[in-house]
Amino acid sequence: MTAHERGNPARTGASAEAGTVTVEEPRWAYAAIAVVFPAVGALLGWGLPALAEWWVTLPWAPLAGPAELVASLPDPWVLVAPVAAGAIAGLVMAGIAWHERSQVQFGATTVEVQAGGHTDTVDRAEVAGAFVDGKQLVVLGTDTAELVRRTTDLSERKLRDAFTAHGFRWHDGDPHADEFRRWVPDLPGLPTGAEALLAARQRALEGKDADEVEVLRRELVRLRVAVRDEKHRQYIRVPS
Known part of the structure; x- marks a missing residue:
C-alpha cells in the first residue's frame, strides 16, 4: 500500500479526488x-x-x-x-x-495519462502493464498494443510504484522491443490504411510538425500499429 493510500499523499506526489488517485509532481x-x-x-x-x-x-x-x-x-x-x-x-x-504538467490518474474504471497538454484515457480493464522508454511512458493493452505513449517528466520510480500499487505489471523495458522493424515504403504485413498514415507521418517527422506526428500516431494505434521514433526514422510493431 502506498503512502497516499495510507492517507499521506504528499509523500508520494499523489493526490485523491472523488475516488481518483493522481500521481504528479507536488503542487x-x-x-x-x-x-x-x-x-x-x-x-x-x-x-x-x-x-x-x-x-x-x-x-x-x-x-x-x-x-x-x-x-x-x-x-x-x-x-x-x-x-x-x-x-x-x-x-x-x-x-x-x-x-503541460505530467500526471497519471487511476480511477475506478479508467487510467488517464496527461502530459504536454494532451490527455489519454483508457479503460482499466484494457491495461496489462506499463514501462518507460527513454522519457516516454508507454501503457500496454491486454492484446500487447500500445494504448498510450507520452513523454513525461515523472520519474520512473514514481510511475513504477504507482502502476504496481494499482495492480498493473511494470516492465523494466519494452517486452516487445525485438518485434519492432524499421518502416520503409511498401513494407508488407501492414493493416489496410497504415501505409498512407506512416508515409504522412514520415513527412511530418521530417518537417518537425510535432502535433501532426502525434495525431497520426493515434490513428495508427486505432489500426493496432505501435510506432516509436529514432531521430527521423519510424519503427513499427503490429501486435499478433
Whole structure:
C-alpha cells in the first residue's frame, strides 16, 4: 500500500479526488514556479534598459532598432515597462508549465495519462502493464498494443510504484522491443490504411510538425500499429 493510500499523499506526489488517485509532481513545485518565473522575468526586465543603452553604442549590434526603442522610453516607463513585461512573460511561462504538467490518474474504471497538454484515457480493464522508454511512458493493452505513449517528466520510480500499487505489471523495458522493424515504403504485413498514415507521418517527422506526428500516431494505434521514433526514422510493431 502506498503512502497516499495510507492517507499521506504528499509523500508520494499523489493526490485523491472523488475516488481518483493522481500521481504528479507536488503542487508546491508549481506554486514555486508561479513565483520564481515572474520574479526572474521582472529582474531581467529591470536590467534591460541598461543593457539597451549599452547595446546601441555598438556599431555592429544587431536588433539595434528594438534596443533604441527601449533606451528612448521616458521615465518612469523605461523601468516600469520592461519589468512589467518580464513579469508577465514569467507568468505566461508558469502557465504553460502548469498546462503541460505530467500526471497519471487511476480511477475506478479508467487510467488517464496527461502530459504536454494532451490527455489519454483508457479503460482499466484494457491495461496489462506499463514501462518507460527513454522519457516516454508507454501503457500496454491486454492484446500487447500500445494504448498510450507520452513523454513525461515523472520519474520512473514514481510511475513504477504507482502502476504496481494499482495492480498493473511494470516492465523494466519494452517486452516487445525485438518485434519492432524499421518502416520503409511498401513494407508488407501492414493493416489496410497504415501505409498512407506512416508515409504522412514520415513527412511530418521530417518537417518537425510535432502535433501532426502525434495525431497520426493515434490513428495508427486505432489500426493496432505501435510506432516509436529514432531521430527521423519510424519503427513499427503490429501486435499478433
